Amino acid sequence: MASLLEEFEIHDLGAPLFSIGGHSIAFTNSALFMFLAIGSSTALMVLAMRPQAVIPGRWQMLAEKMYDFIAEMVESTAGEQSKPFFPFIFTIFTFILFCNLFGMLPRSLAVTSHILINVSIALSLFAIIIITGFIKHGLHFFHLFVPAGAPKFMLPFLVVIEFFSFAVRPFSLSIRLFANMLAGHILLGVFAGMTVTLLAAGWMLKPLGILPLGINIAITGFEFFVAFLQAYIYAILSAVYLRDALEMH
Amino acid sequence: MAGDPEHEKLDDLSARIRKAEGKSTIRVADQVVAPMKFSRIGFDFVGSVLGCTLLGWLADTYMGTKPWGVMVMVLVGFCVGVINMWRALAGSKTE
Numbered sequence: 622m623a624s625l626l627e628e629f630e631i632h633d634l635g636a637p638l639f640s641i642g643g644h645s646i647a648f649t650n651s652a653l654f655m656f657l658a659i660g661s662s663t664a665l666m667v668l669a670m671r672p673q674a675v676i677p678g679r680w681q682m683l684a685e686k687m688y689d690f691i692a693e694m695v696e697s698t699a700g701e702q703s704k705p706f707f708p709f710i711f712t713i714f715t716f717i718l719f720c721n722l723f724g725m726l727p728r729s730l731a732v733t734s735h736i737l738i739n740v741s742i743a744l745s746l747f748a749i750i751i752i753t754g755f756i757k758h759g760l761h762f763f764h765l766f767v768p769a770g771a772p773k774f775m776l777p778f779l780v781v782i783e784f785f786s787f788a789v790r791p792f793s794l795s796i797r798l799f800a801n802m803l804a805g806h807i808l809l810g811v812f813a814g815m816t817v818t819l820l821a822a823g824w825m826l827k828p829l830g831i832l833p834l835g836i837n838i839a840i841t842g843f844e845f846f847v848a849f850l851q852a853y854i855y856a857i858l859s860a861v862y863l864r865d866a867l868e869m870h
Numbered sequence: 871m872a873g874d875p876e877h878e879k880l881d882d883l884s885a886r887i888r889k890a891e892g893k894s895t896i897r898v899a900d901q902v903v904a905p906m907k908f909s910r911i912g913f914d915f916v917g918s919v920l921g922c923t924l925l926g927w928l929a930d931t932y933m934g935t936k937p938w939g940v941m942v943m944v945l946v947g948f949c950v951g952v953i954n955m956w957r958a959l960a961g962s963k964t965e
Contacts (some may be wrong), residue, residue: 793917
């Protein structure tokens with residue numbers, strides 16, 4: 622029987638393409654699913670909006686709904702000045718959503734169950750937030766770490782805590798998504814293994830195989846919900862952190 | 871006179887639009903608020919501890935402060951995690 626963690630392995634599909642700093646880069650299954658996510662989401666938005674009808678058809682309604690959902694969320698969370706950042710947050714949401722959903726296909730790799738992908742997205746988000754904060758507020762941006770109304774003598778301690786509280790935000794953002802996806806897929810694998818074991822056992826245990834199968838069906842449904850929810854949480858927290866940088870002062 | 875039914879229809883439509891727009895966008899959050907809010911807070915705490923530990927480990931590796939870097943940063947991580955949880959649960963007046 623295959624190991625439980627085999628579904629998370631990254632392997633090369635084909636020969637190495639080029640090398641960076643001594644590491645040879647090949648097209649991996651992770652890259653394949655990322656390209657699939659990007660390609661399908663781009664195709665969905667482009668093709669669905671092609672009719673550009675005033676009364677939208679079903680596909681156009683779907684695309685407009687996705688747009689409005691995130692646009693409203695970003696504007697209500699991060700305010701008026703956040704409109705230039707909407708494409709970025711929409712891309713984050715769509716990429717994570719499609720990666721999560723593609724991970725639900727059998728024999729596929731859930732791209733977001735690798736911490737590196739999530740950390741990359743979170744760090745690029747925070748690079749943009751910090752750079753924007755400095756452009757907008759100059760050195761005044763450091764006042765982000767000074768909570769209002771704090772007694773002066775506690776200030777050094779508070780500033781240190783605030784700084785680290787800000788610094789760990791990308792990590793908590795990425796670990797949340799990573800842990801949810803990893804745990805969900807491991808759970809699916811565990812119950813599937815239980816089903817197979819029970820079905821391969823003696824005749825008395827075979828009917829019991831329906832139980833982990835039923836649980837697996839429920840967990841699969843729950844995993845679809847978690848895929849949507851985690852993408853939404855990622856997007857809404859990105860908007861909240863953006864608002865903190867844009868409007869803190 | 872002939873325009874009145876049209877006016878009524880449009881007024882009714884605009885009233886309905888105004889009422890629909892009055893509903894906040896937190897409609898989704900209302901249905902999923904419990905798992906969403908608490909899972910966020912839980913992961914914030916874990917993420918704070920792990921993130922600070924990572925920063926401490928990086929400081930250890932590149933600045934040779936073994937073993938104090940990780941030790942101090944784990945404690946800082948717990949403090950930061952608790953403070954974030956407090957803010958998220960009690961509603962912060964400062965941020």
